[in-house]
Amino acid sequence: MSRPLLEVRNLKIDFETHDAVVDAVHALDFTLERGEALGIVGESGSGKSQTVLGLIGLLAPNAKISGTATLTGSGKQGDIELLSAKPRILRKVRGARIAMIFQDPMTALNPHLKISTQMIEVLRAHRGMGRREAMQAAIDMLEAVRIPEAARRIKYYPHQFSGGMRQRVMIAMALSCEPEILIADEPTTALDVTVQAEILDLIDELRARTHTALILITHDLGVIAGQCSRALVMRRGDLVEHGPIEQIFRAPEAQYTRDLLAAIPRLEG
């Protein structure tokens, strides 16, 4: 257990557009331990989302990526070098070992398919379950994310759920294959503040149960503070600061981190 679950070295991502090369991420290093929660903070365009998309091979076709990202093997499987892996292998990693929750639960579910269809498909593909078995597992998962009457609601279409419920469905889907890493890309940005806390607690609780590592991407330092033990601060593709959460909040080294902290509004008086 000495080796980290995910080790990223010298990650660079460039986008070639018609008239320029845009470097979205340059020379990023970080590691992720099993079961750990890592936060990535930064403003819009800082490259935080591109970093994780790059890790799982879902960048736009005009992207160029270099460096190494090693996913440590589990059981019989050896290590997987994510950046140079064949698409066939990456497909087996996605969903099964690395799962993702997206920002907008309103659009991340296919409106034309029932929840059950969408959940069962993932389970059948990655865990080789039969239809009946997958259905039961999906219902159990929905119950775990506290959707009341899961057995009935699983046959609903996405639009029949509220935003918070849909995000819970997304979480259930993402965690149904018991991934080792859960990537949450701004999981609460599109939700009401009251629902946000609920969702974050839920992620925390389930993660503890399955011992899943979390990469939490957000621009909200408050979210990071509650969830993560370590954080990366990114700005314009650069790693500005990297350290334990206490250090980032109590004694930030970089000026940018201090600016970010100062940007949190306070009630004075």
Place this chain on the structure above:
Amino acid sequence: MISRKRDSLENAARGNSLGRDAWRRLKANRAAMASLVLLGLITLAVVVGPWLSPFNYYSQDYDAIWTAPSWASGHFFGTDAVGRDLFVRTLNGGRISLMVGIVTTFVSLIIGVTYGATSGYLGGRTDNLMMRIVDILYSLPFMFFVILLVVFFGRNLLLLFAAIGAVSWLDMARIVRGQTLSIKQQPYIEAARMAGAGTPGIIARHIVPNLLGLVVVYVTLTIPQVILFESFLSYLGLGVQPPATSWGALINDGTSEMSVAPWLLIIPSIFLAVTLFCFNFIGDGLRDALDPKDR
């Protein structure tokens, strides 16, 4: 009444299949249901009608040319210039027209949707290549293509299907591709890729179901278009050959005898127009019924 209501509530709660749910909502649409019934009746008449009549579509009766429609003579729709019974000819023509319309549209639907969705989803160079092939096929003059086919293979109905099918899938492919381009930007496609779905799976499970509404409407527009196309070909002598006939061919015959025997024009026109209307109303109803957000 109350028990029915509870029943429907339970149905809603159980969560219905897309098909059953769409059907329930289609039933609520009166215009669509009336069209469906009417189209069913026309289809039934066209299929069994000719067998029930004492006349057939090719026998000529020179004692009864240009008979006006009447119950007494047994020529319900009258007769044409060589004394053939228009009732049987209209129904027989309907067989051909509907068959051409439905079979050809079905073929163009299968090819067009598969081709368009694949091209649109893959994007990049593959998309470019596939769409340039469509452009090239578009640029072939249709008449030239049909005449060439007829020269090589002779006239037959199957060829007619092939010729019309070969052009009509191009529109479908373009429309489907355009829609696919926008669907593939949707986050749920990315989510599906993130969940480890492969390209064929995404096209079949996520792209095509979302195309359904558009495709259904387009199909109901294509069927009438194809029926008209067939009549155009028949008019030029490249389609259905006399004494066999189709609605288009009958209408063309009718126009030349309009002043002597107006029923030869009016009756097949009514059949054609009513059928086309039915398809349009059904298409409209289906589009509403298939949209999951409306339920």
